[in-house]
Amino acid sequence: LAVALRKFTGEPTVADSVVSSDSVELVLSDLGAKVSIMKQASTEPEKGGLKTPRFLRKYEPEVWASFPLRPPVVTVMGHVDHGKTTLLDSLRNTNVAASERGGITQNIGAFSVSLSNGAMVTFLDTPGHEAFAAMRACGTQVTDVVVLVVAADDGVMPQTLEAVNHARNAHVPIIVAINKVDISGCSPEKVMNDLFSYAGLQVEQIGGDIQCVLVSAIKRQGLENLIDAILLQTELSDLRANKDDPGEAICIESKVSKGLGSVANCIVRWGSFHVQDYVASGRTWGRIRRMLDDRGKSISLAGPSTPFTLVGMKELVEPGSFVFVMKDEEDAKLFSEKLDSDIYFKKLQQTALQVSLQRASEK
Numbered sequence: 001l002a003v004a005l006r007k008f009t010g011e012p013t014v015a016d017s018v019v020s021s022d023s024v025e026l027v028l029s030d031l032g033a034k035v036s037i038m039k040q041a042s043t044e045p046e047k048g049g050l051k052t053p054r055f056l057r058k059y060e061p062e063v064w065a066s067f068p069l070r071p072p073v074v075t076v077m078g079h080v081d082h083g084k085t086t087l088l089d090s091l092r093n094t095n096v097a098a099s100e101r102g103g104i105t106q107n108i109g110a111f112s113v114s115l116s117n118g119a120m121v122t123f124l125d126t127p128g129h130e131a132f133a134a135m136r137a138c139g140t141q142v143t144d145v146v147v148l149v150v151a152a153d154d155g156v157m158p159q160t161l162e163a164v165n166h167a168r169n170a171h172v173p174i175i176v177a178i179n180k181v182d183i184s185g186c187s188p189e190k191v192m193n194d195l196f197s198y199a200g201l202q203v204e205q206i207g208g209d210i211q212c213v214l215v216s217a218i219k220r221q222g223l224e225n226l227i228d229a230i231l232l233q234t235e236l237s238d239l240r241a242n243k244d245d246p247g248e249a250i251c252i253e254s255k256v257s258k259g260l261g262s263v264a265n266c267i268v269r270w271g272s273f274h275v276q277d278y279v280a281s282g283r284t285w286g287r288i289r290r291m292l293d294d295r296g297k298s299i300s301l302a303g304p305s306t307p308f309t310l311v312g313m314k315e316l317v318e319p320g321s322f323v324f325v326m327k328d329e330e331d332a333k334l335f336s337e338k339l340d341s342d343i344y345f346k347k348l349q350q351t352a353l354q355v356s357l358q359r360a361s362e363k
């Protein structure tokens with residue numbers, strides 16, 4: 001039937017995909033069969049309950065183009081001791097020095113760097129393949145770009161290859177950052193060749209299309225080139241989100257904080273969050289009492305790709321899960337009550353995978 005449908009309607013279908021009732025009618029009537037389609041009652045509750053995040057929905061190209069561009073969310077990965085933490089620190093400090101004197105960075109699992117041209121880049125602060133894998137396991141893809149750090153003196157190592165696999169499985173584009181180029185006698189060229197031989201990753205310098213920059217995290221060299229590479233990739237990926245929609249975020253960590261109660265550190269994936277919004281996530285809900293940015297400063301609004309701390313949830317939010325802005329208190333409560341989290345996560349996982357496969361195949 002799938003083949004027939006594709007042939008007759010031109011709609012791409014896969015073995016277990018959902019096809020519109022119009023297509024079924026069209027094909028079957030073309031084959032001379034009489035059909036009457038009975039509408040099946042929606043399995044989704046009217047209010048609250050399961051829903052597909054707007055962030056994962058499919059949009060027509062014209063609609064997609066009407067949404068504003070959003071900053072990228074970047075994860076740094078690579079072998080142990082190749083300089084991930086140092087690189088993140090350098091990127092963060094560059095930013096702090098430039099914008100806010102004496103600003104103390106809060107550890108909320110992510111931070112944003114604002115650039116002189118007004119652009120922003122959000123970095124996940126938790127380098128580590130486990131964090132990445134955990135997010136994926138929950139069906140929530142939190143990152144748009146992977147920066148693969150390879151130390152020029154040590155070269156391609158087991159965790160380098162593991163990181164490449166993680167990024168590939170998640171269909172997230174990779175930018176290679178060859179680090180520690182300040183060490184004399186190191187060989188970035190060898191790293192490039194080895195990446196190609198061992199991982200099939202061909203960087204631009206040797207005729208491929210993977211961006212590769214040389215950096216020294218410790219000496220803060222090449223950071224601008226890295227940022228430029230990230231921004232170029234952002235353009236290629238055409239990252240967009242409608243900031244006017246109700247907010248959808250992914251929780252990256254949560255804890256009980258003295259004086260604030262249960263707090264959830266989140267990254268906005270779609271829409272905006274405002275103080276006083278009703279929110280729901282998994283089996284818990286709440287009303288936003290306060291929002292803090294990555295410097296611990298109170299904010300009243302958080303738009304796409306912004307990392308923020310959400311204060312006001314009744315209970316702890318499960319890391320890796322979506323947090324949704326709901327219409328009102330009733331809706332937020334209903335969402336958390338009706339939710340069967342197993343079904344929910346399976347559904348999200350499927351959707352996330354479908355969307356990333358689809359986006360990958362479109363490129």
Ligand code: GDP
Nearest residue numbers: 079080081082083084085086179180216217218
């Ligand atoms: P991680 O395990 O990937 O997070 O690596 P770290 O950031 O902890 O760095 C491991 C070691 O490499 C530390 O001793 C750093 O000081 C050193 N390191 C990091 N970046 C550079 C660099 O650009 N040049 C040199 N020479 N050493 C570096």
Ligand code: MG
Nearest residue numbers: 084085086127
């Ligand atoms: Mg580290």
